[in-house]
Amino acid sequence: MKKDKLTRKDLSFFIIPFLVLTLGVGTLTYYTAQERVQDVHNMMEKSSLNIADSYTAALLNYQDAxxxxxxxxxxxxxxxxxxxxxxxxxxxxxxxxxxxxxxxxxxxxxxxxxxxxxxxxxxxxxxxxxxxxxxxxxxxxxxxxxxxxxxxxxxxxxxxxxxxxxxxxxxxxxxxxxxxxxxxxxFTQQFELQNLIEDIVEKQDVDHALFISNEYKVLASSMSDSRGNEIKDDTVRRYIDERKLVLNHSDYEGEKIIHVSAPVFSKEDYLGTLLLIWPGDLVDEEIRSIIMEGFIEFLILMCVGGAILYYAYRKDKSNIRIAYYDELTGLPNGTYLEEYLEELVVTPSKGRRAVLLLNCSNFKTLNMTFGYKYGDRILQQISEKMKTVLREEKMFFRFNADRFVIVVEDFKSRNELLSLANKLLAVFRQPVDGGSKDEYLDVQVAVLELTGMHISSDKVLKDVSLALSHLKHYDNRQIILYSDTMQDDILRKEAIEETLRQVITGTDTTSFTLHFQPLWNVKLHETMGFEALARLHVEGIGAVSPMEFIDLAEKNLLIYDLGKIILAKACDFVNLLKEEGYDNQLIAINISLIQLLREDFTKDVHRMLLKKGVSGKNLEFEITESILMDNFELINEKLAEVKRLGISVALDDFGTGFSSFARLRSLNIDTVKVDRYFINRITESAEEEIITADVISMAHKIKLTVIAEGVELQEQKEYLERHHCDVLQGYYISKPLAEEDAIRFLMENSNEKVI
Known part of the structure; x- marks a missing residue:
């Protein structure tokens, strides 16, 4: 394949007349610009002195006051x-x-x-x-x-x-x-020096004005953040000390400005310095005007010599460079890459071909922290470092802001690609020169071997970018190889997310359901309620675990709306139980931190209770112990609001987090659910090593109900009954049941001590 769109051209037959013409017009434009700029500077100096003189009397009154x-x-x-x-x-x-x-x-x-x-x-x-x-x-x-x-x-x-x-x-x-x-x-503002400064800015053409004392202190300024500050700039201090009119150019907040220091005197007394900041575009406008005039002159001259230069322009390569090469690094750009890949995938080849995508993951941070010029310098050095590794036969592109693509042809094995990726990483173990300090770059490389499935440049770039995105799932890993399972994973997540969105909007009423796992009251030997467990079925995938779809819902900001659907379905089940004669059953619902911290959470819950005609005493909200690590006071206040609705609160997975019993006393909860870890220890450890009974006893001392979750064996049940656990939950009692099966479970176990 042809690897370079730029071709050598013999410019000698037109470069000399073009340079002479350019030099003549440029020289004329330069001297004209100099003269115009000096006129603008003289105007600024004269205006600054006039402003200083016209406000001297007012400034003198201020000084005395x-x-x-x-x-x-x-x-x-x-x-x-x-x-x-x-x-x-x-x-x-x-x-x-x-x-x-x-x-x-x-x-x-x-x-x-x-x-x-x-x-x-x-x-x-x-x-x-x-x-x-x-x-x-x-x-x-x-x-x-x-x-x-x-x-x-x-x-x-x-x-x-x-x-x-x-x-x-x-x-x-x-x-x-x-x-x-x-x-x-x-205290001194009543003397209104500030008003004088603001009056100058309002009535004159200046951008900002400052009045500076001979102690270099800003007494008044049109820039509020500079009032009262001391001038640190040595150049400005020197102007103040010299007490003469000075015009200077500088940059302010990324824009060119012109500031004029005008001393203010009353007779022979020095009152201070008036610093006027003029917009830099006054000079720029003059220069643009001159350039336009020079351009017109140049165009006329070029037309005269057009017949000579006509054929040279046809061969000019500047358009190719603009279209296909990156101006900053000189590398082939994204447009060139796409065309190159399109030609590559349709051209038969006996050799193996691959694409490497190199990404600088902390480049955006450096760009935002130190500025775009700083970032440009870093990009240029990235390009130079990569060139030291790559041979001429490998095509090397700047794909976008902080990503580079290497196309490898006729490689022997995958190990050759990994070796090249490691060489690229090796050169970035040394810092790049950021100017003010050295910077270390976090570099990642994704490797894609082209196959018959890659029939377009879009497919190639999508797959290699997909591989790169999977690096976030691995700690301390910098190289990743594309595999077909990555695409399957993306499609799976997209299907789950789409199903969740359809459930939330109401277009899908069958894929999302609740199952109910019984809560068995040990003392009364009866079912006291159920825990509502969300279930999702996705077409083409089947059943999806709650851990997977709840995590996706949280990451895609769907959990709050999904939580409202869970609450609505739980309330519907409460009403269904009442219709069957079970008025006092408790339905437990898991609540996430995102839901709990939502400002209108308790209002939405209250509206749902009113809409469904359900009492808060029939509901219990379960929170995990881990969410208490941060914002304890705020969360506790939210729990108090929940309890005011009559809803009880349970602390799930208790014992695996960081809560102490001393802290539980102040927490607005009614129940603790002992984590299944402690339940499993009952059958895995000697009696004297089991602390489950101690956990139950201490919870009872602070008036909390104790639920043991994950009870699966007769031995566990007997131990928990012996140590006065209040409620049992787990497969020994029953697996999670659909609505009809849950009601049947209640009917079959009513008034019978079957467990």
């Missing part, structure tokens, strides 16, 4: 400090200081001893904090000053900005008062 406001605030901090000193040491509790902080409208009150340790505070976790050499508190401790006010700084514990003040009580103790920076801003 701001100084007054800050002085008032500092006086307030000192007054508050002295007020705290009047409190008796015995009254300096956290609660009293919290109340005093509210009255004085301050955010922190800390009392220090002579060692610089906080002995009392309105913030409890600050008590015991110890100052250290170099810290502002330590400097005040050693200064001998009676009082002191700091500039705003980050708090050493919380990291939030505060303005702190100190007053010494005596040689042994002193008080520290703190006011949050955001409250300081609220």
């Amino acid at each position: 701001y100084r007054i406001a800050v002085n008032l605030l500092e006086d307030k901090i000192l007054v508050a400090s002295r007020a705290v000193l009047l409190i008796d040491d015995n009254d300096s509790t956290t609660e009293s200081l919290q109340k005093l902080a509210q009255e004085l409208q301050v955010d922190q009150i800390n009392l220090y001893n002579e060692n610089g340790q906080i002995i009392s505070s309105n913030i409890e976790e600050y008590v015991g904090w110890q100052t250290y050499e170099g810290h502002p508190v330590y400097r005040f401790l050693k200064s001998g000053l009676e009082s002191f006010i700091e500039e705003s700084r980050p708090d050493s514990v919380s990291g939030e900005y505060y303005k702190f003040g100190y007053v010494r009580k005596d040689d042994t103790t002193f008080v520290q008062i703190g006011v949050l920076d955001e409250n300081l801003n609220a």
Whole structure:
């Protein structure tokens, strides 16, 4: 097969005139663009100075008002400090200081001893904090000053900005008062510097405006997240220090911007710097206009030379490269791959052929974390690493964002494919250079050997992608071979899911049923109820285990609607039992965590009870012990709502999870179902090693009913009766029964001690 769509072409007969023409137009366009861009920059500088001059008077008024406001605030901090000193040491509790902080409208009150340790505070976790050499508190401790006010700084514990003040009580103790920076801003906001900045943005063509003090602090900004911050950028600091008009280009949130630093003076007094951020597209528009003009000029010149260049254009390979090659890596792209595979599968060959699909599973994470340019650099390195392994005769494609395809022809054995896959993995055991740091890539390889069933590129790519998706079922596995069972597994899941959807929508009323396993009351020797067990029959598959279809229902967000159908069928069975004269039978239903945590779960249950005319006392909801590991309080609250409907609650599989008897006391349940593991131990262990009786006894002590599930032998039954288990369930009593058989079981065992 022909493996390269690009062919060599002799460009010498047209490349020189084309370069001369391009150079001439490019040079003209470049100098024109330079001149236009400079005009735009001059306009920006002039406008920035005019804006600064026009708002100077307003800014000057703000500066005076701001100084007054800050002085008032500092006086307030000192007054508050002295007020705290009047409190008796015995009254300096956290609660009293919290109340005093509210009255004085301050955010922190800390009392220090002579060692610089906080002995009392309105913030409890600050008590015991110890100052250290170099810290502002330590400097005040050693200064001998009676009082002191700091500039705003980050708090050493919380990291939030505060303005702190100190007053010494005596040689042994002193008080520290703190006011949050955001409250300081609220105190000074009435002087409306912020309004001036927002007015500039509203009335001028700028995107953003900031006013920065000579201490590099942002006093006002049209970007709310920058107010109160300190400017860290050394370049911007240098502009502020130089106090002259400066225009500069930079990037902000992925977009090009132009910012102009304009110093603001009142006579000879420096008030601060007005930083105006102009949209970068003003220059871009000029450049686009120039490029368009240059393009038109170029087009005219090309038309003149068209007769000469006509035949060269026909041979130009750029269109082929755009259509069939990836711009980033230079590899053949997905379109090329599909055409190549289409030709491959219809071309007879004596040799064996295969496709390898390589996937970088953590590429998307890297892309989202570090950006698309970073991801592009990673992809280029993936391509280069793979080229070191692959020989020229193997076709190598970039299939999509993070997947690459290798087509192997005339290989001898499957071991040769596995060897190639391992070589590919080996090169990625070394990190790739991400620029800022090295990155390790998680690489997986799916291998598909082409057969007569692969009659199209779509079939090939679907099967190899299917194989790759099966890797998620295996831990620490990086290579997988396609097998026909994978397709069968997908078809099986699709058939089960489709049947479940038809059951939920009501178009299928026969495939989904409930069977009922009797619950035998040991003391009364009678059936007290049944556990409802879901059953699903899928056409072409047969009976599907509950474990399989319940898991699929949860993964496909169908479990809640399926649960409502189970509840409805259980209520129908309760009514059927009542018609037969069995009013007090209890029907137990398994409830998943997804159902229980649904906000409208109990409302839906209540509506179902009303609709079916069933009392909550005829129902019991079973939850598994494992769901209590997380969100215990929330789940317990939900169980309380269930019990308020009259429905009892049972804890299933008890003993296999992490619940303690101490925790069970606070859990809103009525029953525990001892896991079949403990029941099996009755016949598998010596009497003294069996703890089942202890579990029953302890459950009874906290007033819980005990159900033993999985009872299958006479010996188990006798042991459980001997140790006063309340209810038995299992094949020894009865297997799960259809509705008619369940009613027959009740009739046959009524008032008879047959078990």
